[in-house]
Amino acid sequence: MSTRSGKEGLNGVASRERPAEVRDDLIACPDCGRLHRVRLPPPGRRAECTRCGAVLFRRGKGGLQHALPVAIAGAFLLLLVALNPLMAVHIQGNDRAGLVTTGIETLADQGMWPLSLLVGLLVLAAPFARVVAIISVLLRLHDGRPTKRRRETARLFAWAETLRPWAMLDVFLLGLLVGYSRLKGFANAEVLVGGVALGGYVLAHTAMDVAMDRRAVWQAIDHAPVSGAPPPRRWVACTVCQRIHGGDHGPVPERCTRCHSRLHPREPDSLGRTTALVSAGAILYIPANLLPVMTVVNFGQGAPSTILSGVHELAEAGLWPLALLVFVASVAVPVLKLAGLGWFLLAAWRGSAARLQARTRLYRIIDAIGRWSNIDVFMIAILAALVQFGAVASVRADPGAIAFAGVVVLTMLASHIFDPRVMWDRAAAADTEAGADEAEAPRHV
Numbered sequence: 216m217s218t219r220s221g222k223e224g225l226n227g228v229a230s231r232e233r234p235a236e237v238r239d240d241l242i243a244c245p246d247c248g249r250l251h252r253v254r255l256p257p258p259g260r261r262a263e264c265t266r267c268g269a270v271l272f273r274r275g276k277g278g279l280q281h282a283l284p285v286a287i288a289g290a291f292l293l294l295l296v297a298l299n300p301l302m303a304v305h306i307q308g309n310d311r312a313g314l315v316t317t318g319i320e321t322l323a324d325q326g327m328w329p330l331s332l333l334v335g336l337l338v339l340a341a342p343f344a345r346v347v348a349i350i351s352v353l354l355r356l357h358d359g360r361p362t363k364r365r366r367e368t369a370r371l372f373a374w375a376e377t378l379r380p381w382a383m384l385d386v387f388l389l390g391l392l393v394g395y396s397r398l399k400g401f402a403n404a405e406v407l408v409g410g411v412a413l414g415g416y417v418l419a420h421t422a423m424d425v426a427m428d429r430r431a432v433w434q435a436i437d438h439a440p441v442s443g444a445p446p447p448r449r450w451v452a453c454t455v456c457q458r459i460h461g462g463d464h465g466p467v468p469e470r471c472t473r474c475h476s477r478l479h480p481r482e483p484d485s486l487g488r489t490t491a492l493v494s495a496g497a498i499l500y501i502p503a504n505l506l507p508v509m510t511v512v513n514f515g516q517g518a519p520s521t522i523l524s525g526v527h528e529l530a531e532a533g534l535w536p537l538a539l540l541v542f543v544a545s546v547a548v549p550v551l552k553l554a555g556l557g558w559f560l561l562a563a564w565r566g567s568a569a570r571l572q573a574r575t576r577l578y579r580i581i582d583a584i585g586r587w588s589n590i591d592v593f594m595i596a597i598l599a600a601l602v603q604f605g606a607v608a609s610v611r612a613d614p615g616a617i618a619f620a621g622v623v624v625l626t627m628l629a630s631h632i633f634d635p636r637v638m639w640d641r642a643a644a645a646d647t648e649a650g651a652d653e654a655e656a657p658r659h660v
């Protein structure tokens with residue numbers, strides 16, 4: 216734990232609005248809501264919820280600054296990705312190379328502007344914004360002294376955390392791999408500088424996420440003095456920075472005193488909003504699978520293909536691992552998400568306590584893997600960018616792709632808005648045995 220004194224922790228802008236009770240020595244489970252007393256695990260280990268097994272936080276191996284060099288390397292590689300062609304295709308003496316932006320432009324030219332906008336946001340805007348935000352936060356905390364612009368730094372980091380699942384260059388890399396394999400069937404394709412840089416960026420970005428100790432970053436931005444007092448009876452946890460705001464001696468503030476995110480005991484109207492999003496996703500799932508997602512024309516031959524016929528083509532070409540990957544990502548995962556969320560909603564509405572732990576674990580899996588369904592969307596953007604050889608060969612994105620991307624975005628939003636703590640609340644309300652929350656130490660793994 217940091218050696219900064221409590222007085223220092225109370226300095227700065229936040230102190231005026233800080234309520235009587237801000238408890239950074241307590242941490243609430245994001246998935247079941249159980250309160251724990253923070254006990255730091257050994258470096259490199261994580262602290263888990265004793266009730267549902269959720270990761271409360273991970274402790275980084277090095278100091279705060281370990282993530283900075285990899286973050287800077289990642290930003291440099293990201294520039295290389297954006298400015299260089301990813302891949303080139305040669306067909307019948309014709310060459311064409313494509314950048315990330317070529318895919319975005321081609322989709323817009325083909326009238327697929329919702330898809331073009333989505334790819335631009337997920338593949339360029341979000342990764343750039345996130346890496347710039349993280350580098351500026353880490354630079355501000357560089358010398359180990361508390362930053363003067365605490366509120367601004369906290370907002371930047373909160374923003375970077377929110378963007379995390381939406382920065383999708385790792386998924387894009389798999390899309391590139393699938394696109395490359397499909398091209399091999401009828402053209403010569405080679406990976407260029409941008410494609411290699413993309414691989415490097417994904418490695419650097421993963422290393423940065425592993426090295427970055429999120430709790431340490433939040434604590435360095437602002438931390439409250441350690442209190443030996445018993446946990447408050449009424450409290451609200453910030454879902455972005457995890458700070459606990461006690462409500463025993465006054466009202467809980469509207470916004471978090473550290474990261475300024477809105478504070479709610481539970482995600483407002485989580486069940487109603489998730490139900491709406493899941494229903495919309497389930498309806499869109501039908502055209503997403505029935506309508507063609509793209510048309511590949513090769514020497515005048517070719518027909519529109521759906522998600523499933525794309526999987527079939529990969530399998531026929533003998534690319535079994537890729538066929539399986541695309542099947543899981545594009546067909547199985549969306550069904551798992553819709554069915555899983557449907558089950559959680561039903562159980563929560565009924566206040567059921569059956570299989571609560573299994574449901575919470577499945578929720579975590581669904582929330583983590585949902586973004587990987589975008590592989591097909593990115594593969595279409597890449598192929599449409601590269602294969603534009605007029606009568607010889609061309610690839611066009613079709614309306615099914617918009618419906619499919621819609622399913623992915625809607626189900627991602629649904630699992631984000633669904634608050635698993637509501638399942639625990641409702642089960643506890645139905646079964647009074649659950650009792651009051653005693654703060655206990657987390658499990659270290």
Ligand SMILES: [Zn+2]
Nearest residue numbers: 244247264267
């Ligand atoms: Zn838990």
Ligand SMILES: [Zn+2]
Nearest residue numbers: 453456471474
């Ligand atoms: Zn916060």
